[in-house]
Structures are given as structure tokens and as C-alpha cells.
Amino acid sequence: xxxxxxxxxxxxxxxxxxxxxxxxxxxxxxxxxxxxxxxxxxxxxxxxxxxxxxxxxxxxxxxxxxxxxxxxxxxxxxxxxxxxxxxxxxxxxxxxxxxxxxxxxxxxxxxxxxxxxxxxxxxxxxxxxxxxxxxxxxxxxxxxxxxxxxxxxxxxxxxxxxxxxxxxxxxxxxxxxxxxxxxxxxxxxxxxxxxxxxxxxxxxxxxxxxxxxxxxxxxxxxxxxxxxxxxxxxxxxxxxxxxx
Numbered sequence: 001x002x003x004x005x006x007x008x009x010x011x012x013x014x015x016x017x018x019x020x021x022x023x024x025x026x027x028x029x030x031x032x033x034x035x036x037x038x039x040x041x042x043x044x045x046x047x048x049x050x051x052x053x054x055x056x057x058x059x060x061x062x063x064x065x066x067x068x069x070x071x072x073x074x075x076x077x078x079x080x081x082x083x084x085x086x087x088x089x090x091x092x093x094x095x096x097x098x099x100x101x102x103x104x105x106x107x108x109x110x111x112x113x114x115x116x117x118x119x120x121x122x123x124x125x126x127x128x129x130x131x132x133x134x135x136x137x138x139x140x141x142x143x144x145x146x147x148x149x150x151x152x153x154x155x156x157x158x159x160x161x162x163x164x165x166x167x168x169x170x171x172x173x174x175x176x177x178x179x180x181x182x183x184x185x186x187x188x189x190x191x192x193x194x195x196x197x198x199x200x201x202x203x204x205x206x207x208x209x210x211x212x213x214x215x216x217x218x219x220x221x222x223x224x225x226x227x228x229x230x231x232x233x234x235x236x237x238x239x240x241x242x243x244x
Contacts, residue, residue, distance in 0.1 A: 009098025013072075014105065027068055027106050031060040032117040039122035053124040054209040055178045057133070058201045061110055061141035066169060069103055069148030070161040096236040100145055107141030127211030136208060136217075139224050140201040146231035153238040172198035177206070197227035 017023055038056055042048040115134045118124040126133055147168055148161075155161040175185070175193040182193050182203075193199045200220035207216040 005094040006098045006101065009094055010101040010105075013099055013102035017102070017106065023068055023072070027064055028110050028113055031064055031110060031114045034060050035114060035118050036122055039118075039124075049122065050125045050209075052178065053118060053122065054126075054133075054205045055176070055202045057114060057118055057124075057137050058140045058198065058205045059173060059176075059178065061107065061114060061137055062144040062198060062201070063165075063169060063173075064110075065103060065107055065141045065144030066148040066151070066165070067162065069099070069145045070152045070155065070164065071148075071158045073099060073149055073152035074155055074158055074161050093236045096149055096232055099149060100142070100232055103145040104138075104142050107145065108138050110141055111135075111137035124209075126209050128208035128213065128217075132208045132217060133205065136201065136205045136221060139221060139228070140198075140205075143197055143201065143224055143228045143231070146228040146235065149235040150231045150238070153235055172196045175199060177202045197224050200224050200227075 035053065035056055038052065039049050042052070111134045115130065115137055119126060119130065119133075151161055151164040151168060155164065171192075175182070175189055175196055176198040177193070182190055182199060185193065200223040204217055204220040204224065207213075207220070
């Protein structure tokens with residue numbers, strides 16, 4: 001992997017995104033609007049949004065980045081762009097890490113906007129540091145990016161990329177602790193949830209909002225980072241130049 005080629009790939013992706021206002025709106029604005037919808041929905045029920053608002057901050061960036069990344073990467077392959085790039089010295093690792101850097105930059109901006117909106121406009125109560133809340137949201141969005149890159153390696157069409165959501169995303173939403181605390185789940189489901197990265201992302205963000213610090217935040221965050229790195233490595237190993 002070459003650093004110059006990786007940075008060049010990230011720059012190319014960001015330039016492409018700058019010409020796609022719909023994707024920019026989806027990445028930067030949609031999560032905040034969804035958080036605002038939940039805050040409005042439970043505005044008459046004291047304390048409810050404070051309980052579910054933090055997990056939502058982990059959920060929506062994850063889902064949005066998964067969709068955008070998987071579809072965009074698959075479009076590169078189907079259009080023949082990836083095949084042409086692979087005739088140059090660009091390697092698969094350069095391509096994958098370049099994409100991760102580009103979407104990671106967008107994820108950082110997305111996290112700043114979403115967390116600021118949730119706390120400043122929707123009134124989410126956070127006992128911990130706001131920068132920690134933003135950090136968890138960024139890492140979670142990068143996880144969605146990594147899973148999207150991995151899913152795109154196995155999909156043939158954009159529709160198939162979306163079909164990976166019931167397999168890779170929905171189980172994590174159900175078992176992640178949003179609808180029920182994980183320690184109250186049946187033992188088998190709790191054990192399964194321990195192997196799902198979104199569960200640990202929600203644990204980390206709940207720890208921050210509760211004012212916990214140290215290992216309570218660092219441990220689940222490191223697990224999410226490890227999952228994201230693993231997905232990026234698998235994506236680089238399974239990346240195909242084009243879709244048959």
C-alpha cells in the first residue's frame with residue numbers, strides 16, 4: 001500500500017461526493033432529522049429521549065454510512081472505474097483505505113453535526129464529555145463504512161447491496177440494546193449480541209451519556225475499532241475489479 005496513492009484515492013472520492021448533493025444531504029443532514037423526529041415523538045414523555053437518544057446517535061450514522069458506502073463502491077465497479085484504476089499501480093489496499101479515509105472524513109463532519117443537533121436543539125442530556133460522544137459517533141460511522149465496503153464485494157447490483165441490510169444491519173439493531181437492555185435478554189441472545197459490533201458501540205455511547213469514563217468507554221470503543229479494521233482487511237482481500 002502506498003500513502004500517496006491512498007491519499008489521492010481519498011481526494012478523488014471526496015471530489016466525486018462534492019458533485020453529488022443528494023448523497024451529501026443524506027450523510028450530513030438525514031441523521032440529524034431522524035434524531036429530531038425521535039425527540040419530537042417523545043417530547044411529551046419525560047426522560048424517554050434521554051434514554052433512547054444516545055443509542056440512536058450510534059444507530060443512524062452507522063446505517064447511513066453503510067448504505068452510501070456499499071452503493072457508491074459497487075457503482076465504481078459496475079461502471080468499470082475500478083477496473084481502469086487497477087491497471088495503474090493502485091492496489092486494493094490503496095482503494096479500500098482511500099475510501100475509508102474519504103468516508104471517515106464525512107463521518108467526522110456528520111458526527112459533529114448530529115451530536116451538536118441532538119444536544120443543542122433536541123436537548124439530549126449528556127453527563128460525559130461531548131468530545132467522547134462525538135468520537136463514538138465517528139467510530140460507529142466508520143464501522144458502517146467498513147461493513148459497506150465489505151458488503152459491496154459480494155453484491156452484484158445496488159439493490160443487492162441494500163439486501164445485505166437484513167443480514168448485516170437489522171440483527172445488530174434488534175440485539176444492540178436499543179429496544180431492551182442487553183443484560184435482560186435471554187442468555188443465547190445476549191451471547192450473540194456480544195459478537196455484534198453495534199452492541200458495543202451502543203454500550204460505549206451509553207457509558208458516555210451516563211458520565212462513565214475510563215475502561216467503561218475505552219473497552220467497547222476498542223472492540224468497535226477492531227471490528228472496523230477487520231472488515232476493511234476482509235474487504236481488501238475480497239474486492240473484485242468488476243461485477244460479472
